[in-house]
Amino acid sequence: EDKVVQSPLSLVVHEGDTVTLNCSYEVTNFRSLLWYKQEKKAPTFLFMLTSSGIEKKSGRLSSILDKKELFSILNITATQTGDSAVYLCAVKAGTASKLTFGTGTRLQVTL
Amino acid sequence: SAVISQKPSRDICQRGTSLTIQCQVDSQVTMMFWYRQQPGQSLTLIATANQGSEATYESGFVIDKFPISRPNLTFSTLTVSNMSPEDSSIYLCSVEDPLGEDTQYFGPGTRLTVL
Numbered sequence: 001e002d003k004v005v006q007s008p009l010s011l012v013v014h015e016g017d018t019v020t021l022n023c024s025y026e027v028t029n030f031r032s033l034l035w036y037k038q039e040k041k042a043p044t045f046l047f048m049l050t051s052s053g054i055e056k057k058s059g060r061l062s063s064i065l066d067k068k069e070l071f072s073i074l075n076i077t078a079t080q081t082g083d084s085a086v087y088l089c090a091v092k093a094g095t096a097s098k099l100t101f102g103t104g105t106r107l108q109v110t111l
Numbered sequence: 112s113a114v115i116s117q118k119p120s121r122d123i124c125q126r127g128t129s130l131t132i133q134c135q136v137d138s139q140v141t142m143m144f145w146y147r148q149q150p151g152q153s154l155t156l157i158a159t160a161n162q163g164s165e166a167t168y169e170s171g172f173v174i175d176k177f178p179i180s181r182p183n184l185t186f187s188t189l190t191v192s193n194m195s196p197e198d199s200s201i202y203l204c205s206v207e208d209p210l211g212e213d214t215q216y217f218g219p220g221t222r223l224t225v226l
Contacts, residue, residue: 032213041201041220043154045112048214088153090215097142097207098169099215101153 002027006089006102013109017079021105023089024071033072034099035063036088043088046074079109113138113206115218123224124194131190132221134204139184144205144215145177154203160187194225 003026013019025033032050036043047056049065049072056063060079065072076083086106090099114137124130134143145157157177158166166179180188191198204218 034214036217041222042203043217045214045216048212050213090154092213097144097159097215098156099144099154099205101155103153 002091002093002100004089004091004100004102006087006105008105009103010106011108013079013107015079015081015109015111017109018075018077019079019107021074021076021087021089021107022071023073023102025089025091025100025102026070027091027093027100029094030067030070031092031094033065034090034092035072035074036090038086038088038104039084046087076107079107081109081111083107084109112214113140113209113216115204115206115216117204117218117221119221120219121222121224123226126195126225128194129190129192130194130223131188132202132204134187134189134218136185136206136209138209140206140209141184142207143181143187145179145187145189146203146205146217148201148203148220150199157189157202191223194223196225199223199225 007022035046047063052067060077063074086104088104089102116135118133143160146154148154157172158168160166160181162181178190202221208214
């Protein structure tokens with residue numbers, strides 16, 4: 001059974017801090033890993049990673065994948081209160097389109 | 112990307128009743144997905160809906176409880192039948208990128224509370 005584990009489960013930081021969120025996975029025939037930000041109901045797409053060692057970057061957010069060690073990290077620099085959300089990691093495997101999600105990391109950024 | 116709308120945004124229902132959730136996409140897509148997110152939990156796939164064929168359900172979900180329609184390439188409905196308080200969740204519609212990228216986008220979700 002495919003498995004995705006995120007850590008930490010929750011995190012409280014001060015505005016301006018840098019955070020690193022972790023996602024490890026155990027799947028058969030890995031295809032891609034996706035990161036989402038969920039503030040209220042709808043997960044918002046952040047990144048899709050398929051190749052090891054290639055950093056994806058968008059503003060203060062960046063992510064990288066290590067297919068040998070089976071994990072990904074999501075970095076957020078100079079955090080702002082608007083970054084407060086649940087960050088979800090999901091994996092696609094084989095030929096299926098199904099996403100297997102981790103439990104998420106709840107990030108709270110305080111003033 | 113794809114623009115997805117869902118109706119209703121939220122609802123409060125009595126146990127034993129049924130609710131149909133609608134999902135509309137702004138472009139034609141082959142597959143549409145329905146996920147459930149129970150309180151404090153992550154997302155779990157209920158079923159995959161292809162136009163013109165029966166939906167494919169994940170383990171633990173059955174058609175009698177969650178019937179799905181997919182009448183065309185831009186629309187789908189999910190019905191939550193004979194509801195109980197355990198069905199209180201956020202229900203999310205999702206589609207793959209219409210341009211063929213291996214990305215998946217989510218609708219705004221329906222927050223269902225069953226009393």
